[in-house]
Each structure stands twice: as C-alpha cells, then as structure tokens.
Amino acid sequence: MKFVTYRDAGVARLAVLEGDQAIDLARAQPQIDADPLRALESGADLLAAARAALASDAKRLPLAGLQLAAPVPRPNKIVCLGLNYFDHAKEGGRDKPEYPWFFYRGSSSLIAHGEAGILPKVSERFDYEAELAVVIGKRARHLSQADALSCVFGYSCFNDMSVRDYQKKTPQWTIGKNFDGTGGFGPVLVTADELPAGAAGLRIQSRLNGQVMQDADTTDMIWGVAETIALLTECMTLEPGDVIAMGTPAGVGQARTPPVWMKAGDTVEIEIEGVGLLSNPIRAEG
Numbered sequence: 714m715k716f717v718t719y720r721d722a723g724v725a726r727l728a729v730l731e732g733d734q735a736i737d738l739a740r741a742q743p744q745i746d747a748d749p750l751r752a753l754e755s756g757a758d759l760l761a762a763a764r765a766a767l768a769s770d771a772k773r774l775p776l777a778g779l780q781l782a783a784p785v786p787r788p789n790k791i792v793c794l795g796l797n798y799f800d801h802a803k804e805g806g807r808d809k810p811e812y813p814w815f816f817y818r819g820s821s822s823l824i825a826h827g828e829a830g831i832l833p834k835v836s837e838r839f840d841y842e843a844e845l846a847v848v849i850g851k852r853a854r855h856l857s858q859a860d861a862l863s864c865v866f867g868y869s870c871f872n873d874m875s876v877r878d879y880q881k882k883t884p885q886w887t888i889g890k891n892f893d894g895t896g897g898f899g900p901v902l903v904t905a906d907e908l909p910a911g912a913a914g915l916r917i918q919s920r921l922n923g924q925v926m927q928d929a930d931t932t933d934m935i936w937g938v939a940e941t942i943a944l945l946t947e948c949m950t951l952e953p954g955d956v957i958a959m960g961t962p963a964g965v966g967q968a969r970t971p972p973v974w975m976k977a978g979d980t981v982e983i984e985i986e987g988v989g990l991l992s993n994p995i996r997a998e999g
Contacts, residue, residue: 715729715901716738716749716763716902716904718825718902719735719779719780719782720780726748726749727739727759735773736773738766744762749784749786750787753785753954754952781825781900784898784901784902788820788954790956791823791958792955792956792957793818793890793957794813795816795886796810796960797961798929798934798935799935800929800933813941818873819891821891822894822895826897826993827992827994829996831892831893831996831997831998832976832997836879838876838878840877840966841919841921841965841981843927844958844960844961845868845870845988846870846958847912847938847942847957847959848867848902848954849953849954849957850864851866852950852953854949854950859939861946862910865938866905866953867905868903868905869900869902869991870983870990871896871956872919872993873890873896874892874981876895897983897991903987912938912985916929917930917986920984921966921979921982922979923980927961927964935960938959941959942957977995980993
C-alpha cells in the first residue's frame with residue numbers, strides 16, 4: 714500500500730494511492746483522522762481503511778494536481794544516523810563506529826517532494842545525502858532485534874541535505890543538519906508489507922542534475938533497521954509517526970576531489986528501489 718500526504722487549503726491530509734490517483738482517506742473512511750500523524754497515533758487500522766477506500770466509489774484525485782507534503786509533516790522525533798554505510802565511513806576517513814552516530818533533526822527543516830531545498834546565505838558547502846526513511850507505526854520500547862520490525866509502518870525516501878562547514882563547527886552535527894529547507898522527505902510512504910524485511914536489498918541512488926552521485930544497496934548499512942530500532946528503544950520510546958533516517962552511502966559531495974556542492978538552479982533526486990523518487994530543486998535563500 715502507498716500513501717501520500719497532500720495539502721488542501723493549507724491543511725495536511727492523508728491519502729491512499731491508486732496508480733496515478735489518490736483517495737482522501739478521511740473523506741472515504743470518516744473514522745480515520747485526516748492528519749497523518751494523528752491517524753498513526755490513533756492506532757486505527759490504516760491498511761484496512763485504505764483497502765475499503767480503494768474498493769469504494771470514493772472520489773479519485775489526480776496525483777499530478779496535488780500539492781504534496783512530507784509523508785509525516787511534523788513528526789515528534791526525527792532520529793538520524795551518521796556513518797551507517799561502510800563505504801561512507803571509509804571515505805570520511807573513519808573506521809566502522811562501535812555504536813551508531815545518532816543525531817536529531819527538527820521537523821521545521823523538512824520539505825516535501827517538489828519543494829525547494831534552500832541554499833543558505835551563510836554557506837556554499839551544501840551537500841546531498843540519499844537515505845532510507847523509516848516511519849514508526851506504533852509505540853515501542855525495549856524491543857529485541859527479532860521483534861523490532863513489528864513497530865514499523867512504512868518507508869520513504871529522505872535527503873539529509875547538509876551544510877558541511879556548519880556541521881563541522883562543533884563535534885555535534887546538529888547545527889549543520891537543521892537549516893530550514895534541508896530535509897527532503899517523500900513523496901510516498903510505502904507500507905512495510907510491500908518491501909523486504911527491514912527494506913534490505915534495495916538499490917539507493919542520488920542524482921544531481923541527472924548525474925549519478927551515490928549508488929549503493931541498503932544491505933550495505935552497518936546497522937540495519939531492526940538493529941537500529943532495538944538500540945534506540947533501549948534508550949527512548951519510539952512513537953507513531955517518528956522518523957528514522959538511516960544514513961547515506963559513499964559519494965557525497967564533500968568527499969569528492971574537488972568537492973561538489975549543490976547550487977541554486979540544481980535538481981537533486983533520491984531514488985530507492987520499490988520506495989519511490991524524491992526530487993527537489995535547489996534555490997538560494999531569499
């Protein structure tokens with residue numbers, strides 16, 4: 714099953730996809746909250762509701778005519794992993810970390826498919842990072858690896874755009890990862906049952922102006938989805954709508970000779986096999 718979130722009169726609404734058309738889930742199934750985060754938090758059976766909507770004569774909306782939002786526009790938590798691919802750790806001059814390099818992103822940094830990534834006034838070192846996003850579907854604490862995937866609702870594409878000089882100003886990466894307009898997320902949310910367990914074995918790419926910059930497989934992650942969730946739930950409660958961005962493979966702009974930075978007028982694409990294609994133009998901050 715594939716879901717999108719779109720904006721209607723500025724309000725985020727959850728819809729289920731049927732080819733190149735969408736059905737507003739709450740309008741077809743009124744027991745479901747229109748807001749994607751509240752719908753997930755409610756514990757409602759969204760898959761059953763989506764199947765019922767697809768089987769009904771509910772109005773179909775052309776996907777091309779919708780203003781998409783991030784699949785979960787304002788998650789309570791966005792937990793990101795650094796150095797989670799062997800080749801990316803190596804290109805950064807580091808060995809495999811002994812424990813994941815977790816950091817946080819704020820929801821105010823998120824942008825949807827088609828929205829512009831913002832090249833900030835204060836830096837030219839604006840980099841791309843293709844990542845798999847995990848969306849949590851139910852409350853989870855102290856999960857083992859064996860049962861960790863039970864809390865996953867689905868997967869999406871993420872571009873962890875990074876302002877590298879600010880990222881390196883402190884040992885903590887937070888400041889370089891939270892500029893406005895730097896967290897590409899979407900366009901679709903694919904339910905976990907549509908993909909291999911833990912979304913393993915999927916090709917992941919980034920392309921800058923059509924040129925392939927990163928090309929890897931999600932099997933190459935140091936910590937897979939299940940192990941990452943098990944480690945996180947040792948420490949915190951994961952809640953419905955929380956997002957985990959699973960790190961990026963080799964090929965980022967800062968590791969190239971000479972470095973490749975995104976510029977105003979560029980287009981960056983993230984594509985993950987079976988998940989979708991996230992595209993964002995780049996524009997200078999006004």
